[in-house]
Amino acid sequence: VNVLGYLPLGALVVLALHPRVRGVVAVLLAVVAGALISGTIEALQTYLPSRVPSNIDLATNSLGALAGGLLAAPFASSLIDRGRLADLRLRWFERRPSALLLLVSLWPLAQIAPEPMLFGSGDLREALGEGVSALGGTWPALDPSEFGPAEFVLAEAFVVSAALLAVGLAFASAMRSAAPRAALLVALLLAALAVKTLAHGTLFGAERAAAWLTPGAYGGLAIGMLALLAASAGPVHWRPRFALVALAAALVAVNIVPVNPYFLVNLQEWRQGVFLNFNALANWLSTLWPYALGIALLMHAVTARSLR
Numbered sequence: 001v002n003v004l005g006y007l008p009l010g011a012l013v014v015l016a017l018h019p020r021v022r023g024v025v026a027v028l029l030a031v032v033a034g035a036l037i038s039g040t041i042e043a044l045q046t047y048l049p050s051r052v053p054s055n056i057d058l059a060t061n062s063l064g065a066l067a068g069g070l071l072a073a074p075f076a077s078s079l080i081d082r083g084r085l086a087d088l089r090l091r092w093f094e095r096r097p098s099a100l101l102l103l104v105s106l107w108p109l110a111q112i113a114p115e116p117m118l119f120g121s122g123d124l125r126e127a128l129g130e131g132v133s134a135l136g137g138t139w140p141a142l143d144p145s146e147f148g149p150a151e152f153v154l155a156e157a158f159v160v161s162a163a164l165l166a167v168g169l170a171f172a173s174a175m176r177s178a179a180p181r182a183a184l185l186v187a188l189l190l191a192a193l194a195v196k197t198l199a200h201g202t203l204f205g206a207e208r209a210a211a212w213l214t215p216g217a218y219g220g221l222a223i224g225m226l227a228l229l230a231a232s233a234g235p236v237h238w239r240p241r242f243a244l245v246a247l248a249a250a251l252v253a254v255n256i257v258p259v260n261p262y263f264l265v266n267l268q269e270w271r272q273g274v275f276l277n278f279n280a281l282a283n284w285l286s287t288l289w290p291y292a293l294g295i296a297l298l299m300h301a302v303t304a305r306s307l308r
Contacts, residue, residue, distance in 0.1 A: 002057055002060035002061050002063075002064060003060050003061075003063050003064035003067060004064065005061070005064060006034050006038070006060075006061045006062070006063075006064030006065045006068065007064045007065070007067050007068035007071070008068060009030070009033065009034055009037070009064070009065050009068060010027075010030040010031070010033075010034055010064065010065035010066060010067060010068025010069040010070075010071075010072070011030075011068035011069065011071055011072035012068075012072075013026070013029060013030035013033050013034075013065070013068075013069065014026045014027060014030050014068070014069045014072040014073050014076055015072055015076055015079065015080065017029060018076040018077070018080050018081075019076075019077070019080070019081065022073070022076065022077075023073060026069065026073060026076075027066065027069035027070055027073055030065050030066070030068065030069035031062055031065050031066045031069060033065065034061055034062050034064065034065025034066070035058070035061070035062045035065070037061075038057065038058050038061035038062060039058055042054060042055075042057060042058050091176070091178055091179075092175060092176055092178065092179035092180075092184075093174050093175055093176060093179065094174055094175070094176060096300070096303060097173065097174040097296075097300050099296050099299070100170060100173065100174050100293075100296045100297070100300050101171075101174050103170070103289070103292055103293045103296050104167060104170055104171045104174075104188065104293075106285065106289060107167050107188070107192055107289065107293075108188075108191045108192040108194075108195040109195065109282075109285060110285050110286045110289040111192050111193075111195045111196040111199065111286075112195060112196075112199040112282040112285075112286070113199075113279070113282040113283045113285070113286035114199070114200070114203060114204075115286060116257075116259045116260045117155070117156040117159045117160065117216070117217075117254070117257075117260070118156065118159075118160050118196070118212050118214070118216075118217040118220065118221075119159060119160050119163035119164060119192075119220075119250075120156075120159050120163070120254045121163070121254070121286045121287065121289055121290050122250070122251045122254050122255070122286075122287060122289070122290035122291065123254050123255060123287065124255060124287065125139055125141075125255060127287060139255075140255075140256055141255075141256050141257075141258065142256050142257060142258060143258075144258035147257075147258050152216065152257075152260050153214070153215045153216040153219070154216070155216065155253060155257045156214060156216025156217060156220060156260075157216045157217075157219035157220040157223065158220070158249075158250075158253055159220065159250050159253050159254055159257070160216065160217055160219075160220025160221060160224055161219075161220040161221075161223040161224030161227060162224070162246045162247075162249045162250035162253065163224070163246075163247075163250040163290075164189065164220070164221065164224030164225065164228055165224055165227050165228050165231065165242070165243070165246040166243045166244075166246040166247035166250060166290075166293070167188070167243075167293070168185050168188070168189075168224075168228040168232060168243075169228065169231060169232060169239045169240070169242050169243035169246065170239075170240065170243045170247075170293060170296075170297055171184065171185060171188055172185065172232040172239050173236065173239040173240045173243065173297070173300060174300075181232055181233075182229060185228060185229070185232065186225075189221075189225065196212055197209050197210060197212070200212055240297045240300050240301040241301055243297050244294060244297050244298065244301070247290060247293060247294055247297070248294075250290070251290055251291075
């Protein structure tokens with residue numbers, strides 16, 4: 001299991017280093033990366049009473065990184081330089097915004113963590129709320145007593161449409177004119193909804209796999225998709241700017257709208273199981289992803305303006 005767990009790491013390190021570093025040197029760096037990560041984890045387990053550091057784990061993890069590097073090295077050039085994916089990458093997307101594309105590709109995974117609203121990533125209340133209170137401040141929020149079913153529906157529709165507009169325009173900002181823009185945007189949305197459905201079914205039970213599909217989600221998806229298809233057809237240099245405005249609007253709403261009581265009922269049935277670390281990682285990804293996207297959009301907008 002340890003070998004299989006570190007095999008993808010070794011392969012990805014070799015592919016990430018290409019074409020600057022190739023062959024034996026790339027494989028050796030993959031082994032070093034695997035050994036450093038595994039060694040750090042084993043060393044930290046010294047301080048955990050429930051865990052025992054193991055040299056065997058260190059050896060098998062390093063072996064997995066070596067195996068992954070050896071498997072990927074012969075195919076690095078064909079995959080990256082002249083493969084079908086490389087051809088589509090150059091034909092459909094600009095060369096510069098690789099970080100932006102990477103963050104957009106992580107968006108479906110950010111839907112794994114359960115959130116009170118569809119696409120409601122970026123809620124900092126749990127992470128920062130206690131710190132704000134300790135400093136004598138209060139978290140800015142709307143009055144829960146003023147929110148009934150209709151207000152929650154409108155709030156979710158706003159968040160869904162704004163978030164969809166933000167991520168869609170970020171994706172469109174990296175596209176060339178030859179790219180099938182509408183098809184790619186729809187595919188991204190379907191991927192996010194598929195992951196959301198699978199995650200809901202796993203966490204809350206198969207009977208609630210589609211519980212995220214609320215009236216607010218319906219309205220937000222319809223409004224957001226129509227707005228996205230219209231806005232993405234506009235000038236390329238305006239797309240990241242509009243994406244930033246939509247992202248900021250979504251984040252403000254996510255952080256001030258009260259948590260829906262219906263979501264709290266669902267959360268009581270969350271089946272975390274034994275994957276505590278995975279669930280924690282999913283929560284951090286959901287929390288931090290929008291802010292990373294905002295930084296990438298700012299950098300892309302500044303770079304695009306300097307090149308004009």
